[in-house]
Amino acid sequence: GAVVSQHPSRVICKSGTSVKIECRSLDFQATTMFWYRQFPKQSLMLMATSNEGSKATYEQGVEKDKFLINHASLTLSTLTVTSAHPEDSSFYICSATRGGGTYEQYFGPGTRLTVT
Amino acid sequence: AQTVTQSQPEMSVQEAETVTLSCTYDTSESDYYLFWYKQPPSRQMILVIRQEAYKQQNATENRFSVNFQKAAKSFSLKISDSQLGDAAMYFCAYRSFQGAQKLVFGQGTRLTINP
Numbered sequence: 001g002a003v004v005s006q007h008p009s010r011v012i013c014k015s016g017t018s019v020k021i022e023c024r025s026l027d028f029q030a031t032t033m034f035w036y037r038q039f040p041k042q043s044l045m046l047m048a049t050s051n052e053g054s055k056a057t058y059e060q061g062v063e064k065d066k067f068l069i070n071h072a073s074l075t076l077s078t079l080t081v082t083s084a085h086p087e088d089s090s091f092y093i094c095s096a097t098r099g100g101g102t103y104e105q106y107f108g109p110g111t112r113l114t115v116t
Numbered sequence: 117a118q119t120v121t122q123s124q125p126e127m128s129v130q131e132a133e134t135v136t137l138s139c140t141y142d143t144s145e146s147d148y149y150l151f152w153y154k155q156p157p158s159r160q161m162i163l164v165i166r167q168e169a170y171k172q173q174n175a176t177e178n179r180f181s182v183n184f185q186k187a188a189k190s191f192s193l194k195i196s197d198s199q200l201g202d203a204a205m206y207f208c209a210y211r212s213f214q215g216a217q218k219l220v221f222g223q224g225t226r227l228t229i230n231p
Binding site: 032034038042043044046049091093095097104105107109110 | 158159160161162163166207217218219220221222223224
């Protein structure tokens with residue numbers, strides 16, 4: 001199967017600092033990766049779509065300068081939360097697709113971010 | 117823009133019984149995919165079943181089946197012989213057939229299995 005990993009699984013950072021979350025496709029090349037945010041007991045909210053070598057496409061209402069997304073290779077995308085604040089505390093999930101017209105998104109296990 | 121609605125925030129069922137989770141969606145597209153995902157307490161999203169809109173036959177995966185009504189824009193999930201391991205959040209999702217591959221999720225239904 002297709003495996004997507006995220007690192008770290010949990011992170012606590014102080015308000016005002018930046019934190020980076022990595023999303024890796026372990027056994028396939030991911031032409032497209034997605035970043036979601038999930039608040040407690042709520043659904044997944046798409047933040048942005050990233051294609052390898054291109055700038056990410058952000059959903060309406062998502063601050064580009066706050067949530068920096070880099071998709072530098074076909075197996076790695078990173079989400080950097082800059083100048084984090086307590087309201088950024090959430091569960092962040094990435095997913096990846098193989099491309100080529102396939103339909104399935106493979107999800108990572110998620111990262112719980114807590115900003116103190 | 118497409119929207120997905122799950123009108124049942126919570127459902128419960130006795131172990132070994134059958135339960136149906138509802139999902140409706142709104143779209144102007146004729147070709148698309150529909151999915152049901154399961155999110156157990158571990159938070160890992162797991163694909164349960166998918167349906168291509170151009171297929172009239174309802175998808176089935178072991179104990180899981182869907183009732184896809186394209187004209188009514190309805191996509192319900194039936195779980196037969198419910199097991200304790202089926203307890204989870206279930207999300208219905210929509211994806212366009214072409215263009216952006218992003219998923220649009222419903223609000224989710226929390227399913228509890230009573231032993």
